[in-house]
Amino acid sequence: MPTSIVIEGKISVDAVLRSNFRNVLTIFYDVAKLQRTKNKKRARSLKQTLELGNSKEVKIEAVDQKWFEQHAIGKTHGGIAAIVGERTYQKIPELLKSKPCVIFFLDGIEDPYNLGYTIRSLYAAGIDGIVMRQRNWLDVEGIIIKSSAGTSELMPMALVEDLETTTNYFKSKNYTIACTGKDEGQSIYQSNLKPPLFIVIGGEKRGINRNIF
CATH class of the missing domain: 3.40.1280.10 (SPOUT methyltransferase, trefoil knot domain)
Known part of the structure; x- marks a missing residue:
């Protein structure tokens, strides 16, 4: 039985990073999206998530679009995903x-x-x-x-x-x-x-x- 999952999208990754209920093991980002100059606002937002991950000492890997085609559920990931551990629930x-x-x-x-x-x-x-x-x-x-x-x-x-x-x-x-x-x-x-x-x-x-x- 797996003990980790892939989550996708900036909102999801940001939420897990800010929560204390599970560990973020690795963050993956589409390097092409980060380097795009047409949508600077989106690239800046993606960079903020990576900086948050760095501040929590999370492993970060640059990947290409093929990685997301193989691992993401849909096409709304926005060029970022993460492998996270099981959630801790409260009593x-x-x-x-x-x-x-x-x-x-x-x-x-x-x-x-x-x-x-x-x-x-x-x-x-x-x-x-x-x-x-x-x-x-x-x-x-x-x-x-x-x-x-x-x-x-x-x-x-x-x-x-x-x-x-x-x-x-x-x-x-x-x-x-x-x-x-x-x-x-x-x-x-x-x-x-x-x-x-x-x-x-x-x-x-x-x-x-x-x-x-």
Whole structure:
């Protein structure tokens, strides 16, 4: 089983470099793009990423377009990619800061693009952390990082085995447990959605396990 992946694009590489959740092993850049004079702004932006990598003592290699054709998923890499290690996830207590938090549990989202888009939206909304079921995401993390615009690397996240046990833990910490549903619910405008709050979002197919409520 691989313990490293290739991520691509400046936003993804910058996010991993700025995060403390995984190691960047090697950065690859298209030397032709760096030397182009037609798009000086893009070349300057690429150079800033390489300088950030240098400041963190990351190995940097100049390659040609053929390298990206062989290793990149698509054509939107912008001439930069990196090999990175596995992500370090937090423990549940590490997500809970001294202030009351808003934590989301993403239950059963299978599509990596949907997961990335969801993480990006939650990060933009200022959510404090995300909890997901235990799973090896390594084979699709490059997609998640890119579709989340790098925010999956900046968002504190924890993996757990059991949603019911996790929900009971948050209940013991006086968190309000909430989710959307068709039946037996109340209007969002009549609900207390102030922190501390633990919100469960179901997946594309099976929704939410009813046993947690």
